[in-house]
Amino acid sequence: MTTTPPAADLAFSLLREGRFGDAENLMAREVRAVAERHGPGSPEWASAQCDLGNVLLNADQLDRAIECFRQAAAVAPRDHESHKDQLTYRLNVGMAMRMAGRLEEAEQQLRQGAQERLAFYGREHAGYAFGLEPLASLLLERGDVAGARQVVEEAVANFWNNGHERVASALALRAAVVQAGGTGEPLFVGLDQLPDHVVEQIGQVIAGVPVEDGAARKALFTTLVAVLEQRLGPDHQGTINALSALANLGRDIGDEAGRVDAIERVLASYDRQGRTEEALMAALGLAMAQDDAGDTEGSLRTYASAYERSRGIGRPEVISQVLRNWGLALKEAGRLEEAEQRLAEALEQARRGADHDTVGRAGVALGLFLQHEGRLDEARKILGEGLAVIDPVHPDALVGRSHLGAVLDGRTCGCGDMPSTIAAAFREFVITRLPADLLDHLDVDIVDGDFKIDVHLRREPTEAEIGRLNEVFATAQAEFRHRITDRR
Template sequence: MTTPLTPVELAFALLREGRMGDAENLMTREVQATADRHGPGSPEWASAQCDLGNVLLNADQLDRAAECFRRAAAVPPRDHESRKDQLTYRLNLGLALRMAGRLDEAETELRQGVQERLAFYGREHAGYAFGLEPLADLLRQRGDLAGAREVVEEAVANLWRNGHERVASALALRAAIVHAGGTPEPLFVGLHQLPDEVVEQIGQVVTQLLDRDDPASKPLLTALVAALEERLGADHQATLNALSVLANLGRDLGDQAGRIDAIERVLASYDRQGRQEQALMAALGLAMAQDEAGDTEAGLRTYASAAVRAERIGRPELRSQVLRNWGLALKEAGRVGPAEQRLTEAVEQARRGADHDMVGRAGVALGLFLQHEGRLSEARTVLEEGLAVLDPVHPDAIVGRSHLGAVLDGRTCGCGDMPGTIADAFREFVLTRLPADLLDRLDVAIVDGDFKIEVGLRREPTEAELERLNQVFQTAHAEFRRRISEPHYAR
């Protein structure tokens, strides 16, 4: 028998579905119910406020989250356990303020939290170090590297003495602080004395701390890769994950040579291990990187070898993906005949598989090719078939629908009215998820970078239908908002 989800667990499940309004409403009701049962200002009410704050924090409502944590931290503790909880609430308050850019307030709260933890736990307890680490990170963010170094060293020493696994995040933060200070000392120390799983966590935290727009992030990440390779081995997944992040960082920073080198190292490892599907994905990434670096011929050769890999694996979905990407690269290289052949084969392979998205993506790719070649009737047929099986929120569906609009207008190029296409996709997304007789009209437009929606009802909805209506709109907003600024057609 499964255990029912708690309200906060259910709220986070709603957040993962993009239903932010539903998650917030659920926790707001829970706060009120807790106040009714135990009274406002009770430890139980403080706990519910903290849960609501965590939901708001994960919905990017940072200022509101901070106020929830502030209310929770203001509740006087009644016993040892509620005092521990209060320390957590204050820590959460400091983190929320930092995330909101309210750095002065954040530092005040975090410093107060450190002093309260010192008084409660004592200097040798790991609970004290839990407050030191976020303070060190804030000081790093503010440019006070000397202060950050002093605080993080105390946190590392404490957690190391206590044998606490959280030493991983403290060591990762220490490495970032030392790196920012520009001293020649080693960034990663003591890894050979730590269990593998702790070393893996260090790698994960370092990649989370990276500023993807800062070229200084590359030497930090390069040092991490070297440390992981020495400690865990070149074929360990943690090393490969860090190399993959290094490749993505190379793309973001325009370091194509570094990007290609990192991908080649990942590909070589997967080949050594006989991990065929992972090697295939690495090969596709390598081909794209070579193409974007201007080495078209190398990219095409890599696509050809990737096609051999996919054929060896035998899954039609993978063969379709390779053929699609290869066809797009051939088209960009001006090789129209081979491009059409590969894109047509991509559609045929996708139809043999069970992945509807792959059928749709291959169809959109071929449809765009046919449109640009002036074969509008064929393009329309292929695009309509592909769009019929793609979810309206899929990026390729949005681009394909926009191009279909251009085809219907008799145009061989141009992607039509992209904002209008996104608005139409939003409308379709909503309509397909509601009772057919509920809405009389649904007008959707994009105004000043956000959705403007007008709804007309045919009849009075039931309470369940009204709740469903709210859920669908919340999900649509979460799914489509990022498409407004970042519509793209990706391989």
């Protein structure tokens, strides 16, 4: 006998697939269904509101998420368990406010929540420390290092005394607070007394610690890598993850040499362990880093090596990805004949596989190359093939659609048409999700990096339709902001 997964689990599966609008709609329907079964203001309704808030939070609709958490927290608890849930909802309000940049309000919420947890759990219970940790993090972000130190030390001691695994994230936060204090104390303490899996978690959570200064963040990550190498070994996944985080940081702060070094260490570890697919992905990352560092020839050599690795793996989709990236790099290097050969091979390999997006991305890449070379008839055919199979709001699809429009107009480039292409896709997304007789016309433009929307209705909407309008437009903005900012 099979059971249906809870709506929240299905919604988060949709989020992982990038289907933000579908995830939101699923949870909104679930909230309505729970209201019909249990009534608005019931503990069950509060739980569903919280789930919807979490979906909205992950879709970057922060103000709407905050309102969902507020509504959930406003439900009066009926018993011990619903009181615990209310504390969680209040914590979510504060954390969502922080994500929205409403730091003063967030601090008020988190302080109130910590006091309510103290009254409910008592000072020695781990449930109290769960409210202290986000408060300490917020205080650090606001520059109150002394206040953050006091609160985080209490959180660490609480989790430690309770033998709670959450001590890992508290210790990571403590390291950042100690570093900000400039006292010269060791950043990471007591790791020899913790099991490996807890030590590994420190590396997993440290990326979320609020350290804005790039140099300070690099020093924190570098120290962590050294500690994990000594404690876990250079080939432990926790050490590899920390090195990957250090590489990503190098990209973010422009430390390309540090980025290359970190990826080379990750690649060497995967090779020592015989983890071929992970090694291939690291090699592709290394090639991109070398190119960004100005080492074009080194980058192309790494792509050639990655191609040999992909042939050993043998999956068409993997080989296509490598050939596509290699071809694009050759194009940027001005080696056009080789670039075309690799891009054509990428499409050929993609056709042998079963992934439509791989075919689409390879087709768009080759089509753009042919268009920029003035071979418009060939470009039109290849772009049409790619766009027919790729997810229509994938970033590559938007680029391809922009360039196909230029091809049909007889132009060799459509790079400047992206705003109008995205606006048209946004408009189509909205229209297909509203009653056919409601909209007269919809104008969508992109101004200063955001959507400017002008809506004209054929008739007076009902209250329910007004709510639906607001939901669809908010969902569309979340959907497209995520999709168009995806990196290849």
